[in-house]
Amino acid sequence: MEKLNKYLTFFIEYLQIEKNYSQLTIVTYEADIKDFFTFIKKEAIDTLQQVTYTDIRLYLTELHKRSFARKTISRKISSLRSFYHFLMREKHVAENPFSLVSLPKKEQKIPQFLFEEELEKLFTISDIATPLGQRNQAILEVLYGTGIRVSECCGIRLEDLDFSVGTVLVNGKGGKQRYVPFGSYAHEALEQYIASGREILMAKLKQTEKHSYLFVNNRGGALTVGGIQYILNELIKKTSTIVHIHPHMFRHTFATHLLNEGADMRSVQELLGHEHLSSTQIYTHVTKDHLKRIYMTHHPRA
Structure with a gap:
């Protein structure tokens, strides 16, 4: 032994x-x-x-x-x-x-995603007049706008953001880095949060505890994966349209919406940071269902 x-x-x-x-x-x-x-x-x-x-x-x-x-x-x-x-x-x-030895076939679970009307409801809940509301809004916009993992979101530092070109440097699995673009909604939410809400929350820390993590808790410390889950759960309680949500659902939603709008698989793979295309292909099951619904609804002989 x-x-x-x-x-x-x-x-x-x-x-x-x-x-x-x-x-x-x-x-x-x-x-x-x-x-x-x-x-x-x-x-x-x-x-x-x-x-x-x-x-x-x-x-x-x-x-x-x-x-x-x-x-x-x-x-x-x-x-x-x-x-x-x-x-x-x-x-x-x-x-x-x-x-x-051949491996047992895995059960293929279809990723859960949010519909656009559900997202719109979520984006109106946070009170952006408050520091925590600004932070929560920025988290929602970043998760949906980039498709990054929640652990990657927690790891973002201020120096990773490049507002001039609208990209964030993401530290992914296995220490692999990639640049991911973010859109105008995330851009606006981040700028407001960094200039106002984050400064107020960071003021609660001692000088020796200062750090450059983007997302912080109500005491100024770096936000954890569990912290983001708690924030999302609290936001869900304020809406009647969504029963349950998990952080990874934003990643699923990001990929599904891109493919539904015609994005190619390779580009989505790169944005998600998937090493193998097979990891991205699971989202085609969702998009096929979407196309079938469109066909059945609109084709004269469906």
Whole structure:
């Protein structure tokens, strides 16, 4: 078991240094691999070289018995496949038994998005005469106007904004950066918030606690993902048109509305910061439904 843990340590270092994965991703990899180590120990398998395709089938059976979702099983197998691929590269094993395993098909969930009338209602709720109202309005405009992730929104600093060309530098997953444009509504909301609301909120901090994060809480500290979720929930309570909302819904809405208006898939992929086009293609399911509704409503022989 000591040698197994040594291999795992090498792999974790590889993920941190060469792949530059986030700490959360690394923790997930580590948990998945340790779970497999527990299984092979129970099966009296002493080394990773001894693992066969048959052993993996037994492991899959055990995962199903433990009532793991297909998505979780796929992730675990993917983690172990990557682990063995690394071990092969480093010449610790001769082959990758996980390369023979096909991953369970993931359940394709259609992204939830907001309709334009729902968005319009949300955009009229904040009291922009107050610092928090200005901040909330700016958050809504940025989330919908850029399609960035909420974690990326929390990470924006003042120096990341370029009002002269209307872009924001976004720090995405895996430390990857991209420039994302924002429109006139976001531009106006941001300028008002930075010049007025943010200054008032930041005044509550001591000089030694000053920072350059764009979005702050009511005490002047940097806003968190949970903080944005709370803000959105509070805004929802003030409207009867929307029952539930989660921060990622703005990202889904951004992509769906762009595609509905004729934007090409590659451009939307770049704006969202998706590494693979397949991640963006899920939004075509929504746009197909949209086109079908238009056809059924307007075509004489529908």
